[in-house]
Amino acid sequence: MTPILLTPGPLTTRPETRAAMSRDWGSRDEGFIALTAEMRRRLLSVANGAGSHVAVPLQGSGTFIVEATIGTLVGRADKLLVLVNGAYGERIAAIARRLRLPHEILTWEEWQPVDAARVEQTLASQPAITHVAMIHCETTTGLLNPLEEVAAVVARHGKKLLLDAMSSFGALPIDLARTPVTAVMASSNKCLEGTPGLGYALIEQSVLAAAKGNSPSLSLDLHDQWRGLEGNGQWRFTPPVQVVAALVEALRLLEAEGGPEARLARYRRNCRILVEGMGRLGFRLFLDPAHQAPIIASFHYPTDRPFSFEGFYQALAARGFVIYPGKLSKAESFRIGCIGAVEPADFHRLLAAVGDVMKEIGRAA
Numbered sequence: 500m501t502p503i504l505l506t507p508g509p510l511t512t513r514p515e516t517r518a519a520m521s522r523d524w525g526s527r528d529e530g531f532i533a534l535t536a537e538m539r540r541r542l543l544s545v546a547n548g549a550g551s552h553v554a555v556p557l558q559g560s561g562t563f564i565v566e567a568t569i570g571t572l573v574g575r576a577d578k579l580l581v582l583v584n585g586a587y588g589e590r591i592a593a594i595a596r597r598l599r600l601p602h603e604i605l606t607w608e609e610w611q612p613v614d615a616a617r618v619e620q621t622l623a624s625q626p627a628i629t630h631v632a633m634i635h636c637e638t639t640t641g642l643l644n645p646l647e648e649v650a651a652v653v654a655r656h657g658k659k660l661l662l663d664a665m666s667s668f669g670a671l672p673i674d675l676a677r678t679p680v681t682a683v684m685a686s687s688n689k690c691l692e693g694t695p696g697l698g699y700a701l702i703e704q705s706v707l708a709a710a711k712g713n714s715p716s717l718s719l720d721l722h723d724q725w726r727g728l729e730g731n732g733q734w735r736f737t738p739p740v741q742v743v744a745a746l747v748e749a750l751r752l753l754e755a756e757g758g759p760e761a762r763l764a765r766y767r768r769n770c771r772i773l774v775e776g777m778g779r780l781g782f783r784l785f786l787d788p789a790h791q792a793p794i795i796a797s798f799h800y801p802t803d804r805p806f807s808f809e810g811f812y813q814a815l816a817a818r819g820f821v822i823y824p825g826k827l828s829k830a831e832s833f834r835i836g837c838i839g840a841v842e843p844a845d846f847h848r849l850l851a852a853v854g855d856v857m858k859e860i861g862r863a864a
């Protein structure tokens with residue numbers, strides 16, 4: 500039995516998406532060049548970026564596109580401000596250290612959203628900062644950071660916002676015609692419900708055009724990747740052809756579903772059923788519900804009963820549900836995702852399984 504993946508990715512995909520991977524493509528085939536062009540056009544349209552941004556895909560997981568974007572857009576003479584309230588913010592700080600880029604870090608607790616007023620004070624007192632990096636939905640907890648407020652502050656100070664929208668793109672609203680964001684980074688296998696293997700950045704065209712020669716890396720240079728694609732429609736190096744075909748199918752399915760708004764509505768239903776049902780079974784949500792995005796939910800370990808994550812995980816996996824360990828630095832927790840090709844009925848079945856497993860654990864104790 501194929502399990503249902505309730506994780507931060509890779510996720511459950513639709514059969515049509517997987518079926519799109521069942522043939523071979525030559526990277527120079529006209530048909531594949533057309534698929535790449537359709538993928539780039541559809542990615543831009545998800546975030547309404549066609550008038551201002553270009554879509555640059557890159558082979559690899561999500562972290563590759565984050566590292567590539569930062570390395571391409573932040574130059575040696577620039578300074579990056581990294582906003583950190585979870586493990587993915589920490590990862591951007593680690594990338595900045597590894598690339599030896601001048602940078603500054605602002606941190607919040609894992610349960611606190613980024614505070615735009617504090618970002619504003621920092622930008623006012625440190626004029627050397629040129630770029631600000633933020634995580635849209637911090638997948639560590641499932642927390643939603645205030646994109647509109649932070650984007651407005653960053654733009655008011657004339658700085659460039661780099662947004663890791665890995666776990667939000669395709670569901671939570673991002674409107675590049677309205678919200679000033681220089682670069683949005685995401686991957687094929689989260690809310691777009693494609694298969695894993697590629698990332699992409701939507702980058703303001705004028706900014707990318709000016710970034711020639713910035714990247715210290717040959718394969719992660721998004722300026723060169725973009726120039727290559729614009730030149731002959733082909734990828735510079737071997738493209739993940741089946742992953743591209745699956746992503747195009749997944750993007751068509753997103754449109755057929757009704758676009759990001761309809762997808763968000765489905766994820767919201769999933770998340771509400773999950774959080775309410777887990778609450779009835781005695782599991783406490785880690786975040787204040789006001790900060791919870793309908794992407795992935797973190798739950799505390801129960802304290803009133805014996806509980807081992809390993810046993811819980813295995814018992815649910817045996818029933819066809821794959822959940823995820825927690826990633827919090829200070830609390831014991833586990834996570835259950837609401838995204839992917841999953842529906843309310845899947846969550847009702849999951850909750851029944853969690854109820855059974857907890858009874859079993861209770862009897863064994």
Ligand SMILES: *Cc1c(COP(=O)(O)O)cnc(C)c1O
Nearest residue numbers: 560561562587634638663665666
């Ligand atoms: C998934 C994710 C990433 C990238 O993770 P990979 O394992 O490299 O795909 C980056 N940022 C956020 C917020 C994510 O959720």
